[in-house]
Amino acid sequence: MRTGRPTQPIELSADEKATLEGWTRRLKSAQALALRARIVLGCGSGQSNSEVAAKLHVTKQTVGKWRARFLLKRLDGLLDEPRPGAPRRVGDEQIEAVITRTLESTPPDATHWSTRSMAEASGLSHMTVKRIWHAFGLEPHRVDTFKLSTDPLFVDKVRDITGLYLNPPDRALVLSVDEKSQIQALDRSQPVLPMRPGQAERRSHDYIRYGTTTLFAALDTETGHVIGECHRRHRSIEFRKFLDTIDDAVPADLDVHLIMDNYGTHKTALIRRWLAKRPRFHVHFTPTSASWINMVERFFATLTDKQIRRGVHRSTKKLEKAIREYLNLHNQSPRPFCWTKSADEILASVTRFCQRTSVTGH
Numbered sequence: 001m002r003t004g005r006p007t008q009p010i011e012l013s014a015d016e017k018a019t020l021e022g023w024t025r026r027l028k029s030a031q032a033l034a035l036r037a038r039i040v041l042g043c044g045s046g047q048s049n050s051e052v053a054a055k056l057h058v059t060k061q062t063v064g065k066w067r068a069r070f071l072l073k074r075l076d077g078l079l080d081e082p083r084p085g086a087p088r089r090v091g092d093e094q095i096e097a098v099i100t101r102t103l104e105s106t107p108p109d110a111t112h113w114s115t116r117s118m119a120e121a122s123g124l125s126h127m128t129v130k131r132i133w134h135a136f137g138l139e140p141h142r143v144d145t146f147k148l149s150t151d152p153l154f155v156d157k158v159r160d161i162t163g164l165y166l167n168p169p170d171r172a173l174v175l176s177v178d179e180k181s182q183i184q185a186l187d188r189s190q191p192v193l194p195m196r197p198g199q200a201e202r203r204s205h206d207y208i209r210y211g212t213t214t215l216f217a218a219l220d221t222e223t224g225h226v227i228g229e230c231h232r233r234h235r236s237i238e239f240r241k242f243l244d245t246i247d248d249a250v251p252a253d254l255d256v257h258l259i260m261d262n263y264g265t266h267k268t269a270l271i272r273r274w275l276a277k278r279p280r281f282h283v284h285f286t287p288t289s290a291s292w293i294n295m296v297e298r299f300f301a302t303l304t305d306k307q308i309r310r311g312v313h314r315s316t317k318k319l320e321k322a323i324r325e326y327l328n329l330h331n332q333s334p335r336p337f338c339w340t341k342s343a344d345e346i347l348a349s350v351t352r353f354c355q356r357t358s359v360t361g362h
Contacts, residue, residue: 010070012044019075020044036078039066090128098122098132102140112140148354151287158343160284161259161293165221165339172255175218175227175246176296179263180303181234185210185319187312201310211316215303215323216242218258219296224334226299228327230320236268243274247281255280259295262288298337 012020023037035056042052042063049063056063069077098118107117115133119126133139151157168174186207193202216239217228227249231238250256260266262285275281286293307326313319341349 009046010040010044010067012040016075017041017044033078036066039063040070040078043067043070090124090132094122094124095132098124098129099136099138102133102138114141146353147289148350149287149289151290154287154290155347157285157287157290158293158346161286162339162341162343162346164257164259164284165295166342168222169255169257171253172257173250174221174257175259176221176294177216177218177246177258177260178291178294178296178300179234179239179265180215180217180300182212183215183308183319183323184212185313185316187314192312210314210319213316213320213323214238215300217296217299218242218246219299220334220336221259221295221339222336224336225331226296226327226334228323230323232316234265236265236270239265240270240274243271243281247278252280255282257282257284259284259286261286261291261294295337295339 020037020041024034024041035058038056039052039058039062042055043049047055049060049067052058052063053060066078071077101121102113102118107113107121110117113121115126115129118124118129122129164174186209188204189206189208190204195201211232213230213232214234215228215230217226219226227246229242229245231241246256246258258281260283265271266283266285275283291297303323303326307322311319311322313322
């Protein structure tokens with residue numbers, strides 16, 4: 001049997017170990033340098049290249065490269081080598097100052113830095129600031145949103161619902177159920193100007209509102225078929241009518257698993273009595289603040305993009321007619337959405353996010 005070449009062990013001095021650990025813990029370190037430090041620390045603890053690679057999710061070749069670089073040049077070997085070309089006119093201290101100021105402060109007159117405000121504060125050109133930001137993946141003008149669920153049963157509910165998606169039960173139908181409420185029937189205040197070569201479609205920014213409707217929808221997670229109907233109001237009475245529609249549409253010999261959120265209309269006494277009389281219906285509530293796990297939300301996004309956002313509807317009836325026509329066309333050749341993440345992968349992602357957030361001190 002062929003054996004690999006033995007790896008040369010790494011012995012770390014106390015100062016080297018302290019420096020490497022500082023690189024991994026410092027919040028503002030470049031991620032590439034932090035990864036190299038973790039690789040060397042792993043090698044210094046006696047682990048093989050394969051063990052370090054598996055733990056840090058990199059290739060064995062990457063581990064071998066930085067092991068060899070460290071053995072040859074020690075700590076200096078982990079830093080980026082100088083690139084060919086004209087000599088640098090901006091020193092490491094200036095770059096570090098720009099990065100630190102970008103991450104740890106704001107300008108006196110704004111909530112975030114721009115290239116020109118940072119250039120004025122740092123004495124560099126705005127193009128130099130732009131290149132530094134690009135090299136370190138900094139985009140002060142951008143902001144993302146997030147929402148963590150505080151549901152005490154979050155883990156159990158995630159495992160329950162993803163289990164239905166990935167391993168649906170036999171002799172049963174799994175339906176992702178929700179309402180798209182307050183869909184507005186809108187018309188622009190002036191005629192829409194159609195697209196022309198070299199010019200996009202144009203429309204006025206203001207609109208005339210003719211009313212609203214609510215779409216109740218149940219997505220068959222296995223086939224992609226959608227059961228849907230519109231109601232002018234959004235109460236438990238309308239939701240019970242929609243449950244009657246589902247009950248009539250699903251063959252009597254199949255169990256029905258309903259995935260739905262914690263909205264109040266889903267939990268009223270009227271709905272609880274309706275469900276109690278029909279033991280073939282099984283309800284699976286999503287975690288609070290976790291609508292992303294309800295697959296029908298993806299169908300709503302497609303409906304909005306294809307039919308509602310740019311549609312012109314001069315009455316609620318015309319809006320509901322357009323929605324019904326879209327449902328009919330969709331159900332002629334339905335395609336299911338493919339759920340790919342297991343519960344373990346989702347929970348691991350949430351764990352990593354929480355760890356990064358807790359490290360920042362927030």
